[in-house]
Amino acid sequence: MDLAFIIEKFSLVLLVFLISLGVAAYSTxxxxxxxxxIQDRIGPNRxxxxxxxxxxxxxxxxxxxxxxxxxxxxxxxFIIGPGISMFTALITSTIIPWGPPxxxxxxxVTLQIADFNIGILFIFGVVSMGVYGIMIGGWSSNNKYSxxxxxxxxxxxxxxxxxxxxxxxxxxxxxxGLSLNDILDHQKGINWNIFYQPLCFLIFFICSLAETxxxxxxxxxxxxxxxxxxxxxYTSMKLGLFLFSEYVAMFISSAIxxxxxxxxxxFPGETYFVGNTLAIxxxxxxxxxxxxxxxxxxxxxxxxxxxxFDQLMHLGWKTLIPLAIINMMITxxxxxxxxxxx
Amino acid sequence: xxxxxxxxxxxxxxxxxxxxxxxxxHPIRSVLYLVITFFxxxxxxxxxxxxxxxxxxxxxxxxxxxxxxLFTLMLLNLNxxxxxxxxxxxxxxxxxxxxxxxxxxxxxxxxxxTFNEAIHENYSGLVENLGNTLFTKYLVPFEISSILxxxxxxxxxxxAKRENQQID
Numbered sequence: 248m249d250l251a252f253i254i255e256k257f258s259l260v261l262l263v264f265l266i267s268l269g270v271a272a273y274s275t276x277x278x279x280x281x282x283x284x285i286q287d288r289i290g291p292n293r294x295x296x297x298x299x300x301x302x303x304x305x306x307x308x309x310x311x312x313x314x315x316x317x318x319x320x321x322x323x324x325f326i327i328g329p330g331i332s333m334f335t336a337l338i339t340s341t342i343i344p345w346g347p348p349x350x351x352x353x354x355x356v357t358l359q360i361a362d363f364n365i366g367i368l369f370i371f372g373v374v375s376m377g378v379y380g381i382m383i384g385g386w387s388s389n390n391k392y393s394x395x396x397x398x399x400x401x402x403x404x405x406x407x408x409x410x411x412x413x414x415x416x417x418x419x420x421x422x423x424g425l426s427l428n429d430i431l432d433h434q435k436g437i438n439w440n441i442f443y444q445p446l447c448f449l450i451f452f453i454c455s456l457a458e459t460x461x462x463x464x465x466x467x468x469x470x471x472x473x474x475x476x477x478x479x480x481y482t483s484m485k486l487g488l489f490l491f492s493e494y495v496a497m498f499i500s501s502a503i504x505x506x507x508x509x510x511x512x513x514f515p516g517e518t519y520f521v522g523n524t525l526a527i528x529x530x531x532x533x534x535x536x537x538x539x540x541x542x543x544x545x546x547x548x549x550x551x552x553x554x555x556f557d558q559l560m561h562l563g564w565k566t567l568i569p570l571a572i573i574n575m576m577i578t579x580x581x582x583x584x585x586x587x588x589x
Numbered sequence: 590x591x592x593x594x595x596x597x598x599x600x601x602x603x604x605x606x607x608x609x610x611x612x613x614x615h616p617i618r619s620v621l622y623l624v625i626t627f628f629x630x631x632x633x634x635x636x637x638x639x640x641x642x643x644x645x646x647x648x649x650x651x652x653x654x655x656x657x658x659l660f661t662l663m664l665l666n667l668n669x670x671x672x673x674x675x676x677x678x679x680x681x682x683x684x685x686x687x688x689x690x691x692x693x694x695x696x697x698x699x700x701x702x703t704f705n706e707a708i709h710e711n712y713s714g715l716v717e718n719l720g721n722t723l724f725t726k727y728l729v730p731f732e733i734s735s736i737l738x739x740x741x742x743x744x745x746x747x748x749a750k751r752e753n754q755q756i757d
Contacts, residue, residue, distance in 0.1 A: 321617075363640060365641055371652075375651070386617065386663050398664070405656060
C-alpha cells in the first residue's frame, strides 16, 4: 500500500463527501423552487441571484438556533440519533461507481471508493441500519408523538425492506454477481435492466420512496397527526441533520436506481470515446440520470397525497411482496430455460 | 502481526460490549449494546474473509431482529419500578450456572484457542464458495431447514389470523 494510493482514496472520499452534501443542500433549494412552480408560486428568490444562496442562509439559520435538549430525555441517545441518520445516509456512497477509470498524473484512478464483492447486500445492511437513527431519536425524546413517529418509521421500513430485497434478486440473477460493477458490466450501451425488468423497477422505486420516508410515504413525520413525528423535540442543527439526511438519502438512492436499472454511467454510443473524454462524459451522464430521479422524487412529493397507515401496510405486504415473488419466479424460470436446464 | 493485534482489540471490544448488555440497567440500552456486539462479531467475520456472513449477520440480526426487540421494548415502556426484585439466592445460582457453562466451554474449546495467522487465506465465507457448498454438499439439510422456516412463517400467519377480522 503506497502513499499515492492512500492520497488517491482519501481525496476520492473527500470529493464524494462534499459532492453528496452539496447536492443535498441544493436539492432542498431545488425542491422549494419546484414546489413553488407546481403550486403556481415563485418560491425562494431573496437570498442572492434567483435565491441561489438560500441553502447557505438555511444552514446558518439552523446553526444559530437555540440547541435544546428536553429535560427528561435520554441525553446521549438524543444526541446520537441524528448522527446515525446522517451516517447511514452518507456511508452508502462508498460503493457507488461514479464513472469508468480516469487517468490522473499517469495513474489509473478507479472512481469507486471500495468495491466489495457483496455490493448490493452492503446497501441493504446500511438501509436496515437507517431505522436506528429515527428510532433512537424518537424514543429518547420522551414525547409520545415522537415515539409514534419512530414506531411508524420502523414498521414501515421493515415492511418495505422485504419487497425491496426480493425484487432485487431478479437483478442479481440476471447479472450473476452481487457487486455493482458486475451489474454495470451487464448493461453496456443501452442494454439497460429497465427493459428486462420494468416491474422490478416499479417495486424498487416505490420501496425506495418508502425507505427514504418521502411523500406519499412520509407518515413518520405526518404533521396533521403527529406534530413533527420523530423530530418533534429536535431543534437547531440536530433537526437540520435529520432533515438533511433525508436529502442525502434521496440523492444516493437515485444514484443506486440509475445504476441498477438505467445503466449507471453507460450510455448509447460510448464505444466512440476513449480515455478521459469517455470518463468525463460518463460521469456527466451518470449525474444527469441521478438528477432526473431526484426530480421524480420531488415531483411525486408535490403531486400525490399521503397514504393512510393501513393503506401503506396493505400496499407493502399484500401487493408489493407477492408481485416481487412472482417476478422473481418468472425470471428464474426464464433464466433456467435460457441456460438450458430443462 | 497487525492482523493479530486487530483481532485482539476487536475481541476485547466484543467482550466489553457483550458485558455491557448484561450490566446496563436499562432494557433499551441493553438492546443497543447488543446491536453494537453484533457489529463487532461481523468485524470478526470480516477478519476471517467471510464478507457474506458478515453482512448477513448485520442485515438479519442487527437490522431486523434487534429492531423488533427495540420495537417491543419501546411499546412496553419499562421503567425502574417495573424491575422484578431479584433475590440473593437467585443471583448466586445464576453465577454458579454461568460459571459451570464457562468451564465446560473452555474445556471443550481449549485446543481451538491458538490464533491462526493464515486465517485470512480462507475463502469459505465468500458468496460463490458458500453457495456452492450449500447447494451441493449440504443440499438436504439446507432444503429441510427452508421447509422449517416456511412452516414457522405459516404458523405465525395462522396465529395472527385466528379471528375473522373485518378491516376495510
